[in-house]
Amino acid sequence: MDLKEIKEIIALMRKNDLSEFKLEREGFKIALKKGTDFQPVVTASSTAAPAPAAAAPVSILASAPPPGGEALREIVSPMVGTFYGSPSPESPPYVTVGQEVTEETVVCIIEAMKVMNEIKAEARGIIAEVAAESGKPVQYGQALFKLK
């Protein structure tokens, strides 16, 4: 199952006003639950995995504004790998806080198996926070940037 399919399930849950969704397949289990602030919360775990890839619940697509706050959306990692905020150690970062991005803006690189993957914002907004640290591992679905 990939991020797109999870997004589709979330969209279906919204549309049909479902508050919970569970699916179990061999070596794979996913449970989706609407959070109290109406943000969907995703907990995914692979039962075949000796190491829980996402032990902590990961929240994605937080589109509803939290009460009394400004809407913050997240750019999440589409893969497991190492996060790099700039093309090389000497280069300036791809994006900085306060910078406006569009869907096509490259925001970082994630290295997985020696493949340097350019990651695009996939959303419009202004970078409010860089949530991942350059040179550190990131998990599937982990927030990389927060957008406002």
Place this chain on the structure above:
Amino acid sequence: MNPLDARLLRTLRETQVHLPAGDLAAQLGESVAAIRAGLAALNAAGFEIEDRPGFGFRLIAAPDRLIADDLTARLGASPLIREILIFAETESTNDIATRLGRSGAPGGVAIFAEHQTAGRGRFGRRWASASHRGLWFSLLLRPALQQAEWARLTTWAAVSVAAAIDETIGAKSAIKWPNDVFLADKKVAGILAESGADSTGGPFAVLGIGVNVNHEPDDFPDDLRATAGSLRMTAGAPLDRAALATAILRALAVRLPLLAEYFPAIIAEAGARSFLLGRWIQVRAGEVVSEGRAEELDENGHLLLRLADGKVVRLAAGEVTVIAR
């Protein structure tokens, strides 16, 4: 090289016996005069063609230069490659392939360089590229895979390069996870890939492959001499680089369907060739260092490492140092 010369070369390669000019002309549907002109052009380009009176022509030797038409002719129809470009000298074939990808060029392009001035590993690590000794090339690909699965390209390339090396020199090469190929405990090939998107959002991957083919120990800079090897150093004789390039492109093409449809077969091949499984290693991923025993490769080629406390971590990136067997 004009199209006739390329077809003529292909026919000469496929033929083990001498062929009279008349037979070549008949096979290719050309005049005898055109065939003689083609043979002269190939001779001038450095191909050694024997002209044995009463028997005809036979290809004896090809020049030790990469020639696009020659590679195309050797490769034949390929599900992977539709175009081969060769540069005498360039900064980096990965950069050229990336520019092509950004401009929207379709996948299936192989870009070779006889000499790379900025041949590199990520973050400035150097890759010795003595002219005409090795193979350095990049493939522009547009694989029909989810982005999270593009990490598979590295394992696919590593097993393909290792298999082509074994087939070419009859050796048993090993893979050091995730991207290096070793012969006799020395690194002989490496893989480095990038992914990006063109202006319409179409994703592409660039797969860079470097192989030390005919290097002798003195061709490597001092700091690499202890760890770098070449196919020639194992085989004991110089090799035909174009033949190796063709073997690698074929090995990649053969495994192309497995990338999307049956990746466990590639993982099994990588596991069987693994240089690391069962060993105590240190892995540096960015700024994070982990140490433990390399246990197995997961379904995406990631490495499962058992730490001293028994916990198992899954690694998708890293530089590996072997600490103990």
